[in-house]
Amino acid sequence: MSMKPDLTVDIGGLPLQNPVLTASGTFGYAREFEHLVDLNRLGAIIVKGLSLEPTKGNPPPRIAETPCGMLNAIGLENVGIEAFVNEKLPFLQTLSPPLIVNIYGKLEDDYNRLATRIEDLEAVAGIEVNISCPNVKAGGMAFGVDPQAAFSVIRAVREQTRKFLAVKLSPNVSDITEIARAVEDAGADCISLINTLSAMAIDIETRRPRLANITGGLSGPAIKPVALRMVWQVARIAKVPVIGIGGIMTAADALEFFIAGASAVQVGTANFVNPHVTTDIIVGIEKFLADRNIAKISDLIGSLET
Ligand SMILES: Cc1cc2nc3c(=O)[nH]c(=O)nc-3n(C[C@H](O)[C@H](O)[C@H](O)COP(=O)(O)O)c2cc1C
Numbered sequence: 001m002s003m004k005p006d007l008t009v010d011i012g013g014l015p016l017q018n019p020v021l022t023a024s025g026t027f028g029y030a031r032e033f034e035h036l037v038d039l040n041r042l043g044a045i046i047v048k049g050l051s052l053e054p055t056k057g058n059p060p061p062r063i064a065e066t067p068c069g070m071l072n073a074i075g076l077e078n079v080g081i082e083a084f085v086n087e088k089l090p091f092l093q094t095l096s097p098p099l100i101v102n103i104y105g106k107l108e109d110d111y112n113r114l115a116t117r118i119e120d121l122e123a124v125a126g127i128e129v130n131i132s133c134p135n136v137k138a139g140g141m142a143f144g145v146d147p148q149a150a151f152s153v154i155r156a157v158r159e160q161t162r163k164f165l166a167v168k169l170s171p172n173v174s175d176i177t178e179i180a181r182a183v184e185d186a187g188a189d190c191i192s193l194i195n196t197l198s199a200m201a202i203d204i205e206t207r208r209p210r211l212a213n214i215t216g217g218l219s220g221p222a223i224k225p226v227a228l229r230m231v232w233q234v235a236r237i238a239k240v241p242v243i244g245i246g247g248i249m250t251a252a253d254a255l256e257f258f259i260a261g262a263s264a265v266q267v268g269t270a271n272f273v274n275p276h277v278t279t280d281i282i283v284g285i286e287k288f289l290a291d292r293n294i295a296k297i298s299d300l301i302g303s304l305e306t
Contacts (some may be wrong), residue, residue: 005210006292007019009043009264009298010241011161011243012097012164012188014044014096014164014190016044017043021043021046021229021266021268022269023048023245024049024128024130024266025102025268026272031076039097041281042282043256043264046097046100046266047092047100047101047189048102050079050080050084050114051081051103051114054083055075056077056214057078058073058211061211062212062216062244064210064211064216067280068220069247069269070219071211072211073216081114085212089124093123093271098126098164099125100125100126101143103128105128110291112160115127119160119163126189128166129151129153131144131168131169132144132171132194133195136196138262144172145170145173147178148182150182151182151183159263164190166190167188167190167192168195169195170195171195171227176233180234182303185254189241191240191241193230194265199218201245219269220269221247223247224246225235228256231262237286243262244257244264244266248266248281250280250284252266252284255300258300259301260304262304264300285297
């Protein structure tokens, strides 16, 4: 009998019991999944992106199914930071996995104020800065497609917080390594990639876009090969750890990301298909390692043979 494999990882100063996290916006504020998932088994919990003020998001329809994926243009609907602290945090702080708060702003100062507020919250282990949302008119992706803007916003956030700081990048760029370098130089502890790909779908009978916002973000299995390529490119040049995101539905998908160089993964759209997919992936990774007598997940990270 082989030993139970060691699934622990460190993502830039934040130790995790296993490398499977929930992707922002696909797991609510975790309580929504309480009856479906043993939340304490997760590597870490990342909640829906928060802004300073409550946000209604875009008008419907905001979601459309596409082959092997989905389009969304939610527009970052969320309760706002204060309601999060008062209404969501009391439950979240009863859980054992580290809590990572995803933040989004229209202006650089919004990010600073959010980071300053979160710095005071003992129950929050870290911040994931979303500079990659394709579905909002101002801010969001604008910071994530320009290396100088990315550097500037992340440096400003870094000055406000000593907590773990991940930066979530957009795939809607021609050179992902340029943006990765900029946020690393600005003080990011970790790089999360990818957010959704800018995309659209049309109803040919009405000749109208399927989303009221016209364009949206593509996620799910359709984007996995793109995400994997970007994780591989960034992991090769970055000094900080990378978290892989994009179309992960199974343990095998997650394992591809580890081999490409990811130190952890986030599971997004798959939660809508199978609400306990995160647990299935953790169990599947453990079995893969045990079956092959691989003692620890860290032996697999970046082990791609070329
Ligand atoms: C409905 C929906 C809402 C999302 N909301 C956010 C968000 O608030 N902040 C963020 O950084 N990413 C958000 N994302 C992006 C996901 O976290 C993830 O990066 C992306 O969907 C790719 O992973 P997946 O293919 O596993 O879904 C959202 C994605 C979906 C599908």
